[in-house]
Amino acid sequence: xxxxxxxxxxxxxxxxTENDKETHMKEREITARRRAIKGGMKLVAAALAVxxxxxxxxxxxxxxxxxxxxxxxPIRIVVPFPAGSTTDTVARVLSEQLSKSLGQPVIVENKxxxxxxxxxxxxxxxxxDGYTLLVTNSSSITINPQVYKRSxxxxxxxxxxxxxxxxxxxxxxxxxxxxxxxxGSVGDLVxxxxxxxGKLSYGSAGPGNIAHLSFAMLNNREKIQTTHVPYxxxxxxxxxxxxxxxxxAFDAWNGLPQIKAGKLKPLAVTSPKRMPQLPDVPSLExxxxxxxxxxxxxxxxAPAGTPPQIVQKLYEITKGVANDARAKxxxxxxxxxxxxxxxxxxxxIEKEDANWAVVIQREGITLD
Numbered sequence: 001x002x003x004x005x006x007x008x009x010x011x012x013x014x015x016x017t018e019n020d021k022e023t024h025m026k027e028r029e030i031t032a033r034r035r036a037i038k039g040g041m042k043l044v045a046a047a048l049a050v051x052x053x054x055x056x057x058x059x060x061x062x063x064x065x066x067x068x069x070x071x072x073x074p075i076r077i078v079v080p081f082p083a084g085s086t087t088d089t090v091a092r093v094l095s096e097q098l099s100k101s102l103g104q105p106v107i108v109e110n111k112x113x114x115x116x117x118x119x120x121x122x123x124x125x126x127x128x129d130g131y132t133l134l135v136t137n138s139s140s141i142t143i144n145p146q147v148y149k150r151s152x153x154x155x156x157x158x159x160x161x162x163x164x165x166x167x168x169x170x171x172x173x174x175x176x177x178x179x180x181x182x183x184g185s186v187g188d189l190v191x192x193x194x195x196x197x198g199k200l201s202y203g204s205a206g207p208g209n210i211a212h213l214s215f216a217m218l219n220n221r222e223k224i225q226t227t228h229v230p231y232x233x234x235x236x237x238x239x240x241x242x243x244x245x246x247x248x249a250f251d252a253w254n255g256l257p258q259i260k261a262g263k264l265k266p267l268a269v270t271s272p273k274r275m276p277q278l279p280d281v282p283s284l285e286x287x288x289x290x291x292x293x294x295x296x297x298x299x300x301x302a303p304a305g306t307p308p309q310i311v312q313k314l315y316e317i318t319k320g321v322a323n324d325a326r327a328k329x330x331x332x333x334x335x336x337x338x339x340x341x342x343x344x345x346x347x348x349i350e351k352e353d354a355n356w357a358v359v360i361q362r363e364g365i366t367l368d
Contacts, residue, residue: 067309070130074105077133077300080119080140082112086254086334090164090298091135093327094318101317116140117151124157128305133314134158138297139210142352146360147208147367155353158301160345161311162318166297167253167335168271169214171284172264174244186268186287189248193224200226203237203249208365211237211250213356214270214294216363221289238264252296253335270294298334299345311342 075098079091088110095106111119120140126132141158145151173183183189193200204211207230219226229246231237238255240246242263251264256277258264266281272293274283284292300318302311319339321327331337340348 067130067307070307070310071102071104073131074107075102075131075133076107076109077135078119078123079108079110080112080116080134080136081110083110087135087137087298090331090334093330094135094164094300094321097321097324097327098314098317101320114150115144115148117144117148120144120158121151121153123301123303124153126303128159128303128307130302130306130310130314132303133161134301135164135298136301138295138299138352141301142349143208143210143213143356143360146353146357147365149366149368155349157304159304159306159311160342160349161300161302162315162342163297163299163338163340163345163348164318164321165331165335165337166295168269168275168295169211169250169252170255170259170264170269170275170278170281171218171248171267172241172251172255172259173248173267174241174246175262175265177244177247178265183265183267186282186284186289189267190222190224193222193226197225198227200224200248201229201246202226203229203231203240203246205234205237206230206232208360208367209234210294210296211252213359213363213365214250217292217294217359218284218289220359220362221292296335297348299340315342 077091077095077098079085079088081087088108091108095108099106111122113119116136116139120134120136123132123134141155145154171186171189173189178184181188181192183192189200202215204215206212207228209230211234212228212230215226215228218224229237229240231240234252237246237249238251238258241249241251242258248267250270251259255264259266259278266278268282268284268287268289269275269278270284270292272283272285274281274286300314302314319341321331322337322339328337
């Protein structure tokens with residue numbers, strides 16, 4: 001009787017401990033989401049002010065003078081990545097169009113370093129006068145501020161202008177490995193991972209990278225265990241899957257040629273709908289992984305507090321790039337040209353920031 005009571009007490013204690021851990025994890029996720037939403041609300045409010053500003057006179061004479069004389073000197077677009085990068089290509093297309101429309105030089109300045117932190121922080125701290133702009137990617141806005149300890153900016157420090165292009169990721173596998181293991185769908189991949197905990201290896205461009213977080217999200221949704229192998233770049237991770245060094249990865253838009261050449265087997269796309277370029281490949285949500293909506297985007301932002309009229313004018317000019325056949329052709333190589341307005345761009349950032357906060361908190365990802 002005493003032994004049975006002892007065993008019962010131990011089991012109760014174990015269950016209480018497990019319940020406490022689960023409750024603590026849920027509380028951390030809720031806290032992370034609340035913090036992200038709080039910051040996002042400020043971002044959306046600022047963007048709404050942009051739209052309101054196009055229908056009402058400026059609040060003060062200083063703002064009126066500032067917007068009336070803008071631009072009366074060169075404008076610079078900061079790109080937090082090297083010359084020749086995808087982000088740089090988009091920035092140069094936009095700078096050409098802005099310069100033609102505004103009658104002022106629009107200079108692209110590359111400020112690479114610390115995975116984009118240096119360039120973004122510089123713009124966040126610049127005067128909000130319409131003469132300093134930022135063209136960057138989604139990771140630098142919604143992920144980096146949450147994973148890097150040394151990040152000294154938040155999404156609320158920037159005013160969204162235009163989300164220019166976006167592209168989903170493609171869940172791919174090594175074709176030979178997939179054939180050998182009868183992997184023809186997401187369901188097959190999940191079943192393999194379930195039967196072989198930790199054996200399935202995937203690559204990304206490093207810890208905290210959007211492809212890494214996307215797979216962490218997949219792991220959580222499907223309750224599977226996989227092994228993350230970080231590389232220095234997305235192209236290296238892609239080549240690792242092609243060579244058979246790894247079984248799978250989330251591949252970016254520029255991996256489409258490798259997919260169409262049969263060097264990578266596509267299993268699903270991360271957008272809610274199928275990609276026109278891969279009409280036979282289902283979305284992850286179609287495959288039963290819900291919810292799952294992840295895309296990589298490139299957009300233009302300005303320092304928070306930039307006059308609404310300036311932000312709106314920048315958006316209208318940027319949107320016009322889609323009407324230039326040559327410019328649109330260049331942009332289309334980076335993703336789908338969407339030209340989302342300031343308000344909806346702000347809502348997009350708010351949503352992504354909150355979603356990634358949950359994943360980052362749950363995985364305990366922090367980088368120096």
